[in-house]
Every structure is written in structure tokens, then in C-alpha cells.
Amino acid sequence: xxxxxxxxxxxxxxxxxxxxxxxxxxxxxxxxxxxxxxxxxxxxxxxxxxxxxxxxxxxxxxxxxxxxxxxxxxxxxxxxxxxxxxxxxxxxxxxxxxxxxxxxxxxxxxxxxxxxxxxxxxxxxxxxxxxxxxxxxxxxxxxxxxxxxxxxxxxxxxxxxxxxxxxxxxxxxxxxxxxxxxxxxxxxxxxxxxxxxxxxxxxxxxxxxxxxxxxxxxxxxxxxxxxxxxxxxxxxxxxxxxxxxxxxxxxxxxxxxxxxxxxxxxxxxxxxxxxxxxxxxxxxxxxxxxxxxxxxxxxxxxxxxxxxxxxxxxxxxxxxxxxxxxxxxxxxxxxxxxxxxxxxxxxxxxxxxxxxxxxxxxxxxxxxxxxxxxxxxxxxxxxxxxxxxxxxxxxxxxx
Amino acid sequence: xxxxxxxxxxxxxxxxxxxxxxxxxxxxxxxxxxxxxxxxxxxxxxxxxxxxxxxxxxxxxxxxxxxxxxxxxxxxxxxxxxxxxxxxxxxxxxxxxxxxxxxxxxxxxxxxxxxxxxxxxxxxxxxxxxxxxxxxxxxxxxxxxxxxxxxxxxxxxxxxxxxxxxxxxxxxxxxxxxxxxxxxxxxxxxxxxxxxxxxxxxxxxxxxxxxxxxxxxxxxxxxxxxxxxxxxxxx
Numbered sequence: 001x002x003x004x005x006x007x008x009x010x011x012x013x014x015x016x017x018x019x020x021x022x023x024x025x026x027x028x029x030x031x032x033x034x035x036x037x038x039x040x041x042x043x044x045x046x047x048x049x050x051x052x053x054x055x056x057x058x059x060x061x062x063x064x065x066x067x068x069x070x071x072x073x074x075x076x077x078x079x080x081x082x083x084x085x086x087x088x089x090x091x092x093x094x095x096x097x098x099x100x101x102x103x104x105x106x107x108x109x110x111x112x113x114x115x116x117x118x119x120x121x122x123x124x125x126x127x128x129x130x131x132x133x134x135x136x137x138x139x140x141x142x143x144x145x146x147x148x149x150x151x152x153x154x155x156x157x158x159x160x161x162x163x164x165x166x167x168x169x170x171x172x173x174x175x176x177x178x179x180x181x182x183x184x185x186x187x188x189x190x191x192x193x194x195x196x197x198x199x200x201x202x203x204x205x206x207x208x209x210x211x212x213x214x215x216x217x218x219x220x221x222x223x224x225x226x227x228x229x230x231x232x233x234x235x236x237x238x239x240x241x242x243x244x245x246x247x248x249x250x251x252x253x254x255x256x257x258x259x260x261x262x263x264x265x266x267x268x269x270x271x272x273x274x275x276x277x278x279x280x281x282x283x284x285x286x287x288x289x290x291x292x293x294x295x296x297x298x299x300x301x302x303x304x305x306x307x308x309x310x311x312x313x314x315x316x317x318x319x320x321x322x323x324x325x326x327x328x329x330x331x332x333x334x335x336x337x338x339x340x341x342x343x344x345x346x347x348x349x350x351x352x353x354x355x356x357x358x359x360x361x362x363x364x365x366x367x368x369x370x371x372x373x374x375x376x377x378x379x380x381x382x383x384x385x386x387x388x389x390x391x392x393x394x395x396x397x398x399x
Numbered sequence: 400x401x402x403x404x405x406x407x408x409x410x411x412x413x414x415x416x417x418x419x420x421x422x423x424x425x426x427x428x429x430x431x432x433x434x435x436x437x438x439x440x441x442x443x444x445x446x447x448x449x450x451x452x453x454x455x456x457x458x459x460x461x462x463x464x465x466x467x468x469x470x471x472x473x474x475x476x477x478x479x480x481x482x483x484x485x486x487x488x489x490x491x492x493x494x495x496x497x498x499x500x501x502x503x504x505x506x507x508x509x510x511x512x513x514x515x516x517x518x519x520x521x522x523x524x525x526x527x528x529x530x531x532x533x534x535x536x537x538x539x540x541x542x543x544x545x546x547x548x549x550x551x552x553x554x555x556x557x558x559x560x561x562x563x564x565x566x567x568x569x570x571x572x573x574x575x576x577x578x579x580x581x582x583x584x585x586x587x588x589x590x591x592x593x594x595x596x597x598x599x600x601x602x603x604x605x606x607x608x609x610x611x612x613x614x615x616x617x618x619x620x621x622x623x624x625x626x627x628x629x630x631x632x633x634x
Contacts, residue, residue, distance in 0.1 A: 010523075010524045011518045011523075011524045011527075014524065015507075018506055018507065018511075019506060305502070306504055308463075309502045309504060310504075310515070310519075311463070311487065311490075312461065312463060312490060312496045312502075313490070313491065313496070313515055313516040313519060313563070314487050314488065314490045314491020314492070314516055314519040314520070314567070315487060315491075315519050316483070316484045316487040316488070316519070317483060317484070317487075318484075319487075319519055391464075392463040392464070393458050393463040393464040396463065396502075
């Protein structure tokens, strides 16, 4: 008697589709919950992925071969930082440094032909040019021979801000800072924003470090920028440089940031963010699953009589269970597909609005669709099993 | 396929069957010590007033309900020892149900309704639809195969239900007031159809009815009164 073959798949699918079609409006409403859940999982995974890619790109622009040293004061000391450091001895002490330069920062108004703009005044050593990867549009950068001159190199955006239509800032023009006129010897190309750099070159005026006293009574070195030769161990250079700089300082520490560490930290952070988004998607998916369960329970109670008839015709418990389970899964599968399309569209739209490059996250589709199907299965099991447990005579009885 | 134990040559054999329900804390006895045997090819009417227990008897006969005590052998199977799956298989292969309210599935076409019992045997969809079509031809509804039950008249619906009961080639047809919802001329046609099947294909026919005219046309009359079963004189 147990020589029964399973119901054929085509028959099962045929019935599930007929049933869902006749379920009509209610299954569409349940579908809506599933679509929202599934699409938010897909969209959020993808948006998180794109955000991480974008963040990583910002740092990559700057290059992972650059180190930035800061000099926080020791303890409660308020002794000002030194005005110059012996960088050549550092270069000799640490092999693998390609360029090393120091910055002292001040900000103040710059006047050109009666127009005033606030800008970063950056006292630079000549090697800053290479250490910060500055690219000249016109003229030249400051050299060691300019130490005593009132020469300046101007950033692209600052030059545009000081210029006016018909009166652009050109090489050889002079800009005024306090009572000093500085001769523009170079104009920088537009630089990409470098997140780790203490100054944005576009908005800065570079002047010789030795001349900072002209605009600011007590200039201090705020940062040292180091660029390593290719293929160096950045951690080692950071350590050795800190060790080489420390003897020159009495009241300050040396704190060197390795960009790779920051990129790693940023990636970790964006991953945490992505998990958070994923959890949100999962919660909405569970909400959708409850909707499916609701529809299926209604469906089962409305079709009690049908269940009784099917049992009288010879359906086993597992046939009834499969019937309703397949309906729940078919419902969620349709929802998962719609959700995948909608989620991808939302992620693309978000990337477009944020000005990111859209990249498909590998995990987004399988994870979104797969988790949705699992939710359908999970929330479909209870109604299906409760349908299959009905006694034929009770199911057939008129309400 | 099925081995019949020689101890029970009858298709259906009930001995000392009792059925009780718990209702509002009170024990309600529906059937008492029912002994009945029905041989293959019989046509029986089960008669009785409403509330006499005749529907419960039919449910027990059709394996939709289990009795509380007694012995029931169906085609050699001990019903008390059968698993739910085995009971489902016996219903599927041996019993065809015809209900008073037709009990067709409203979502499915007449053809799909008739094909349904075959799908629970693992018959492929193509083949079961073919057999269902042949069965609909036999009850004279070939051209209505793709109509939904709602688009059919009462008599046509009952024919579809009979086709569904017959498609699995059962040994018994259990009919619960099959003509109860039909007008008298349609009722006549349905009874003719059932009796022809009984005569020509030796299908055992068990009909629950309270209509004496229908009972007249059957070989055996089983009277149910207050949960007790008597058999009237055979014709």
C-alpha cells in the first residue's frame, strides 16, 4: 500500500499557481511585504558595498605610500612646537624615505587687486612638493634657494577665487598678506581631495617655511609629510621615523598615521555599517514573512473544506502540507524576484544620486533572494503543517 | 496488489463498531455495536432520520472518521492498524465519494477536479487529464470539461463529482444524499447513472438517503435508528 509515487512536480506547480491567481488581492498585499523586505536586503547590501568601494577610493587617491606625522604635546605641556626640524638627519637615519617635508599652518586673509579671500597659509620645505604629490600647472614650486624670498605657490581653487573675469591671477602677480607682498612663482593643478592630508592644496598658499615669521609671530611645525620609496614596509618606516624624530623634541610626542591602517579601519567601519543595514533588511523581511504566514493561515482556514475534500480523495498529510508550503514558497519566490529587481534599481539610484560608481555586490542577489525564500519556507511551514493535521471528517464538516 | 485475508471475504466488514463524542462534557453515543457486512457488487441504501447517526456511519465506512471500538476490515485491511497514510491510500484507490453538496473544488475546472484523485497516485498530469477526459465523456460532460463548477448546473456538477469518484476505478462508491440538492428529474438521471455503474461495472454502491423512492431501487436497505443498525428484508 505504500508503493505510492510522489505527486508529480508539474501537477503541484499547476495547482499552486491556480491557487495564487485566485487568491488575488490578498496575495498581492502579502507580496508587497516580501518585496519590501527582499528589496531592502538587496539594496542595502549593495549600497553598503558601494559605500565601502567609494571610501576606499578616496584613500587610494592619496596613495598608501604617504605618512603624516603629528606632534601632540606631552602631558599638560604648553611649550610651542619647534619652528624647524632637522629632516635631513631623519632621511639619513631611516632608509626607504623618498621625500620628507614639514608644514607649518596658519590661516588668514589674502588680498589681490582689492579682493580678499581667507586661505590656508602653508609654510613648506621644498620637499613638500614631492611628498604631497603636488602637480604644477604653471611656474615652479618653492626651492631651497627661496628660503629668504617672499615667493608663494598658489592652489588652483584659491587662484580662481582671487582672480576675476578678465583679471585672472597670473604668474608674477603679487598677493598681499598683512603688509607683505608675495610673488606668485607657481600655480598648482587642481588636486584631488586627500582625506588624510592636514591641508587641501587647492585652498592653500605655499610660502617658504623660513618666511612664516613674516605673517605669524610664532610659527610651529604642525606636520611632517613622508613619502616612502616604492615597496617599503610602511609600518617600519613609521616606527623608525618616529624614533628618529623623537630626540629632536623635548615637549612633544611623534604620532604617525599609516594610511593602510586608516583604510582598514574605514573598511571595518563600513562593514559594521553594512551589517547594520543588513539587520534592518532582515527585520523588514521578517515582517514580510509574518505577512505571508498571515495570508497562508487565512488561506488554510478558508479552504478547510477543500482540505477535507482532498483528504477524502486520497491526499496524504504530506500532500496537503506540500500543497500549502509550495504556495507559500511560490508567493515568496515571486516576491523575491520583484524585490531583487527593485532593490537593484534602488541601489543604482542611490549610487547615482551620491555620485558613486555603481558596482554590483557579489553577495547581494544570492543573499537577498536566498534569505527571502528561507523566510517564506520558515513562515509557510506552520500554516502548512496545521492544514495537514486536520482530521478529514472535521475539515469536511460545514461551519 | 492487495491480499485479501480469507477470514474476511466481504469487502466491508464491521463488528461491534461504536462511536462516541464528547460534547459539552457529556458523552454522546452516536453508534452502538454496529455489525454490518457488505459484499463486492452490492447496492445498499442507508436510511434513517436526521441525527440517527447515518452520516457518522458513512464517514466511518469511508475512513474519514475512526470508530472508538469494534473491528473494521476494509478489503482485508484492519482499519485500526492502518497508518493515516495507508488510510489515505485506501480512500484514494478503493473509495469514491459523492457528496450531497457535490464538494467540487471551485478553483479548478471540471477536468482538473476529475483528475485530482489520480494526481495523488503519482500519475503524470498528462495521463491523468486524459483519463479524466474519458471519464467526463462517460458521464456525458465532455464538452464542459474546461468549465468551472460555478458555471455548471446542479445535475452537471453531480455528474462531475461522480466522474471524479469513478476515475480511480474504486471498488466502492459512497454517496451521501447524492440527489438531495437536485430536482426530481435530475435526481432520477443521477440515480440511473449510479445504478448502471453498479450493474455494469460491479462497483459496490452505498447510498445514504432518507428518500424511500431511492431506497426502493437498491438491493439492500440498512436502517439506522438512534445509533442502532437493522437490516430490512432483502428484495
